[in-house]
Amino acid sequence: MLTLTRHKSSKRSKSLTKRSSSWNRPLRYWYYRWLRVESKPSLFARGLAVGVFAGWFPLFGLQTVISVGLATIVGGNKVIAAVGTWVSNPLTYLPIYWFNFELGRLLLGTGQQSFTLTSLQSWDALAQLGQDFIEALFLGSFVGGVVAGSLAYGLGWYGMIQWKQRRFQR
Numbered sequence: 001m002l003t004l005t006r007h008k009s010s011k012r013s014k015s016l017t018k019r020s021s022s023w024n025r026p027l028r029y030w031y032y033r034w035l036r037v038e039s040k041p042s043l044f045a046r047g048l049a050v051g052v053f054a055g056w057f058p059l060f061g062l063q064t065v066i067s068v069g070l071a072t073i074v075g076g077n078k079v080i081a082a083v084g085t086w087v088s089n090p091l092t093y094l095p096i097y098w099f100n101f102e103l104g105r106l107l108l109g110t111g112q113q114s115f116t117l118t119s120l121q122s123w124d125a126l127a128q129l130g131q132d133f134i135e136a137l138f139l140g141s142f143v144g145g146v147v148a149g150s151l152a153y154g155l156g157w158y159g160m161i162q163w164k165q166r167r168f169q170r
Contacts, residue, residue: 041164045157046076049083053149056099058140063088084152096144097137104140108132 054067063085071081088096110132 027092028053041157041160043075043077044080044160045153046074047071047078047080048074048076048084048156049153050074050085051081051151052152053084053145055085056096056100056145056148057092058100058137061126076123078154087148087152095142099146101137102131102140103144104136104138107139110136127170 051067051068054063054070057063057066059066064082067081068078070076071078089145
């Protein structure tokens with residue numbers, strides 16, 4: 001009976017090892033692919049910039065499509081553009097869009113409209129806030145996206161130069 005138990009447990013540990021190794025190979029592939037990004041710093045930076053720009057807009061589900069389209073237009077790295085949209089994620093949605101709305105409201109000069117977190121609980125509630133809310137949010141998203149995209153371009157270009165220099169030295 002002891003041999004049966006050992007045999008079963010060794011089979012189970014092998015299946016767990018096999019299952020975990022089945023995830024290791026694709027993850028390792030993408031890790032090495034990321035490390036070996038053969039892109040000019042300007043292409044990398046353009047892709048990152050348009051990805052971050054698209055990530056600042058409240059267009060859930062379309063951010064990646066928009067960023068890849070913009071990367072095609074400006075000649076940026078499309079994969080990096082898609083990754084750049086991750087600047088807006090479930091942890092950062094509300095702070096980014098609140099900032100965008102406040103910035104748009106400041107630029108439009110509409111100080112009478114208030115914004116609370118409860119106003120974003122449904123699309124119907126959002127539609128009731130009216131066109132002023134949408135205009136303020138999209139104007140703030142555009143201006144904030146341009147600023148964030150410009151910063152991402154500079155940091156991405158500088159980071160890629162530094163990374164390639166360190167890689168060349170090895």
